Amino acid sequence: MKQRLPSWLFVLFLTLLATATDEFIIAGVLKTIAADLDVSLSAAGQLVTVFAVVYALGAPTLAVVCERFPKRSVMIVGLLCFVVANVVAALAPGYWILMGARVFAGLAAAIVTSAAFTTTAMGAPEGMQGRYLGVVTSGMTAALFTGVPLGSWLGGAFGWRATFWLIAGVGAIAALGLLVTAPNIPGSNSAPLKERLSPLRNAAVLRLVMVTFLAASGGLMFYTYLGAYTTEVAHGSYHMLSVMLFIVGVAGLAGALLAGRAIDARGPRTGLKLVIGGHVIGLALAALLVFSGIGNPIVLGVVIAFWAVWAWGLNPPIQGSIMGAAGPQVGMTALALNISGLYLGTGVAGAIGGAIVGFADIKWVPVAATVMMTLSFFLIPKAAPQESGAAGSAGEPQDMTESQPAGT
Structure with a gap:
C-alpha cells in the first residue's frame, strides 16, 4: 500500500515558499521602494544583497548554536522572528529601518531553512528521504513562478509594503501549521564546540x-x-x-x-x-x-x-x-x-x-x-557502500508519528 505523505511535509513546503519568496520578491518592487523612500535604485538593490549575504553567513553560525535544540522549536521561533521582521519591513518609515528588517529576516530565514531540511531528512521513513526532500525543496522552486509574481503584482496594485504583509501572513500560517503538525525531531546531545x-x-x-x-x-x-x-x-x-x-x-x-x-x-x-x-x-x-x-x-x-x-x-x-x-x-x-x-x-x-x-x-x-x-x-x-541502493533515512531512526501531540 502506497504510504501517504504527512501534512507536516506540506507545511514545510509552505515555509520554504515563504522564505524563498522573501528572498526574491523585492527585486520586483525595487523601483517603487526607491521612489517612496527617496533613495537611489542601486541603494534599494542593496536590500537584496544584504539579505543574501546575511543568509549565507548566518546559516552555519546560527546552526552551530541551535543544533542542540528541538528542530520544531527552532523552526517555530525562527518563523515568528521572520514574521516580525517582515511586519517591521512593511511599517518601515525609512531606508535604514527597512535595511535592518532585511538583515533580521535573512537571519531568521537562514535558521528556519536549515532546520526545515534537517527535519525533512531525519523525519523521512526509510527509503523515502529523497521524496520528502524533493517536496520541501519544491517550495523554494515554486516561489519563482507563484509567490514572486503574486507578490510583485500585489506591490504594483497596493504598494510595496503589501508584499511584506503577504510574506508575514504566510509565515504566520506556516508557524501555526508547524506547531500543530511538526514531528518531534530532538536536538543533538550536548557536545563541546569543537565537536x-x-x-x-x-x-x-x-x-x-x-x-x-x-x-x-x-x-x-x-x-x-x-x-x-x-x-x-x-x-x-x-x-x-x-x-x-x-x-x-x-x-x-x-x-x-x-x-x-x-x-x-x-x-x-x-x-x-x-x-x-x-x-x-x-x-x-x-x-x-x-x-x-x-x-x-x-x-x-x-x-x-x-x-x-x-x-x-x-x-x-x-x-x-x-x-x-x-x-x-x-x-x-x-x-x-x-x-x-x-x-x-x-x-x-x-x-x-x-x-x-x-x-x-x-x-x-x-x-x-x-x-x-x-x-x-x-x-x-x-x-x-550503504548508499549503493535505496537512500533510506539519514541518521538513526526516529519515532515521529504525525499523531504525536505538538508539545511532545
Whole structure:
C-alpha cells in the first residue's frame, strides 16, 4: 500500500515558499521602494544583497548554536522572528529601518531553512528521504513562478509594503501549521564546540559543499543572464522571456520532485551524479543552441525546459549526501554550511557572468557555466557502500508519528 505523505511535509513546503519568496520578491518592487523612500535604485538593490549575504553567513553560525535544540522549536521561533521582521519591513518609515528588517529576516530565514531540511531528512521513513526532500525543496522552486509574481503584482496594485504583509501572513500560517503538525525531531546531545564544528573538518562534507558552490556558480550564472540569452537566441524577441521563466518554474518544480524519487531508488551520491551530469548536458545544449543560430522558439523552450529540470533537481541529492557524510548529530550545521556554499556560488555567478558579458559576449555565458558544472561533476565523491541502493533515512531512526501531540 502506497504510504501517504504527512501534512507536516506540506507545511514545510509552505515555509520554504515563504522564505524563498522573501528572498526574491523585492527585486520586483525595487523601483517603487526607491521612489517612496527617496533613495537611489542601486541603494534599494542593496536590500537584496544584504539579505543574501546575511543568509549565507548566518546559516552555519546560527546552526552551530541551535543544533542542540528541538528542530520544531527552532523552526517555530525562527518563523515568528521572520514574521516580525517582515511586519517591521512593511511599517518601515525609512531606508535604514527597512535595511535592518532585511538583515533580521535573512537571519531568521537562514535558521528556519536549515532546520526545515534537517527535519525533512531525519523525519523521512526509510527509503523515502529523497521524496520528502524533493517536496520541501519544491517550495523554494515554486516561489519563482507563484509567490514572486503574486507578490510583485500585489506591490504594483497596493504598494510595496503589501508584499511584506503577504510574506508575514504566510509565515504566520506556516508557524501555526508547524506547531500543530511538526514531528518531534530532538536536538543533538550536548557536545563541546569543537565537536559541533566538526563539519568544518570533514573532508567529505567540504567536498560536497564545493560541489554545491560550483554547481550554483554555473547553473545560476546561466539563470541570471537568461533574459539576455533568450534575446540573443530569439533574435531580439524580448516577449519570449516571460514564457521562458514560466517554463523554468514548471520544469524546475518537476525536477525537484523527480530528483527526490531518484535518490530513493539509487542513493543520494548516485542521484547527485545523475542530476549534475544532466545539468552539464543541459548547459552544453544551451551553448550549442546560441552558437548554432537556430532561433526557433520551440527549440529554445525545449532546451530551457531540459536544463531547468536538472538545475532545480540539485537540492535533494546534495542534502541527502551531506546528511549521510556528516551524521545526524551535526546534520543541521552541515546543511547550513551547504547553504552558504549555495549563496556564495550565487554571488560568484553574477560576478563572473557580468565579466563575461562585459568583455566578451552573452554567447560565452553557457560555455563558462558548462565548464564550472563539469568541474562540479568531477568533484562528487564516490558513493559509500550503504548508499549503493535505496537512500533510506539519514541518521538513526526516529519515532515521529504525525499523531504525536505538538508539545511532545
